[in-house]
Amino acid sequence: MQLNDLLKRIPVLEIHGDDSREVSELVFDSRKVTENSLYIAMRGTVVDGHSFIASSVEKGATAIVCEEFPENLNENATYIKVKDSSKILGHLASNFYGNPSEKLKLIGVTGTNGKTSVSTLLFDIFKNLGYDSALLSTVEIRIGEKIIPATHTTPDVITINKILAQAVEEGCEFAFMEVSSHGIAQNRIEGLHFKIAGFTNLTHDHLDYHKTFDEYLKTKKRFFDQLEDSAIAITNVDDKNGNVMLQNTKATKRSYALKTMADFHGKLLEVDFNGMLLNFNGKEFWTTLTGKFNVYNLLLVFGIASELGFESDEILQAISKLKRVSGRFETFKSDGGIFFIVDYAHTPDALENILDSINDIRTKNERLITVFGCGGDRDHSKRPEMGNIATKKSTLAIITSDNPRTEDPATIIKEIEAGVEPQNFSKYTSIPDRKEAIKMAIKFAEPKDIVLVAGKGHETYQEINGVKHHFDDKETINELWKLMSK
């Protein structure tokens, strides 16, 4: 694409050099610069991309977008000065890929918990309804049947536009994506046209990054503040921050709730480990998903599909065919009668919800053994809270490692243990090796007991000091069970 076409409607402060060059590609990482590409220099959390301008030109970049011109300008490149490169990147990416978010219906889901569940369920439902769509989630990226591994919950804005452009080309009419708070804060959704934005809930997470809960809340709210008036915003009004999200939005406002009046109202009629009987806006149906938090997720799915113009009956029919999302309240029974649950709960709220859901369903004649840990290099204040919740709500908690990343697993475990209340001291043990911890749970469990392995859900690795070692909770349980039941 020609540079001056790419710069259409972009607020440029100053330009130095020929603006009619052909741009082959957009890149924000100097290590990925190719011949005739445009390098965007951005100030990051670790380094300043401006320090890689010269090396990018040497590698073949012929256009540079930056906030400050370097001292020495190279004749082989055109330099474009802008106020905020991180914000401009989104608009450049939209222009470069032909504004794909305007050519399909883009639906974004934000909130602390439930983003992957809701977006994946939407993708699955629309498949059931006969539509191909795109999915951008923590677990994977999908374009119709094609699966691409995911590296982020919300990828960078170049990747998003690239995926959406492919989706348009392949005839997808919808795209469902998770909108993380990091994504909003780092302008990864800048320039995208959302048709619908959904809010799940807001609880404690990522305070290592956002510092205060108020900052975290304001970041999430920015997503709704940025919507156009042609968009629709759907919020959970049972959450105390549900209405806050919509305070300054231009979008049409819609609500969903179980406890209060709302446009989309749901009731949980019956629940067990096999599924739930629900009533949405007066219509009863059965689903194989379980747990109260999934009623909220399904209600948001129902709300979004309704706003997209589908009839209640066809949506509920498609919902009743849905399968569980990988690593989210996944259950299986061993032949010895132990009941295993694998769930991605990695925040205090998620852990509390999954434990409450299990406790609501179980008869209490069996024991509930919870194996969990907390990720390294992430919000430390989650740790004691999760220690308290797990020990309070289980018969026995086995504290172990999640992804230690660059931290010492023993230190993380100590921070979790610090939250255990004295009356629960006898209800936990700590085993840093996750496989050994799961082994201990199986050893301790008797037929009918429930073993919850929480925190890693679909993940197939354990990250230790920058290396991702293969580790899969479901696979480990099956493997150990086979060995130990011999």
Ligand SMILES: CC(=O)N[C@H]1[C@@H](OP(=O)(O)OP(=O)(O)OC[C@H]2O[C@@H](n3ccc(=O)[nH]c3=O)[C@H](O)[C@@H]2O)O[C@H](CO)[C@@H](O)[C@@H]1O[C@H](C)C(=O)N[C@@H](C)C(=O)N[C@H](CCC(=O)O)C(=O)O
């Ligand atoms: C803390 C954080 O979010 N960091 C993200 C951020 O990187 P950064 O600001 O640290 O970048 P940096 O290393 O300082 O570099 C600054 C700039 O210089 C460039 N650079 C750097 C080095 C070099 O040699 N050449 C070069 O050009 C970089 O490409 C960058 O543009 O921008 C990068 C590009 O978009 C992201 O890949 C990176 O995500 C890191 C890997 C990450 O782990 N992020 C996690 C925390 C995250 O985003 N998680 C959320 C989900 C959270 C949830 O569960 O809700 C997500 O959406 O995935």
Ligand SMILES: Nc1ncnc2c1ncn2[C@@H]1O[C@H](COP(=O)(O)OP(=O)(O)OP(=O)(O)O)[C@@H](O)[C@H]1O
């Ligand atoms: N609506 C909900 N309310 C509360 N907890 C939920 C909800 N939905 C899911 N959970 C819990 O949170 C865990 C993570 O769910 P999910 O992966 O859908 O969330 P997410 O928002 O995508 O998380 P991430 O920020 O890691 O991408 C689930 O395994 C479950 O324990």
Ligand SMILES: N[C@H](CCC[C@H](N)C(=O)O)C(=O)O
């Ligand atoms: N997207 C989340 C996932 C956390 C998953 C958990 N297993 C952990 O490693 O903490 C994060 O990066 O904070």
Ligand SMILES: [Mg+2]
């Ligand atoms: Mg997710």
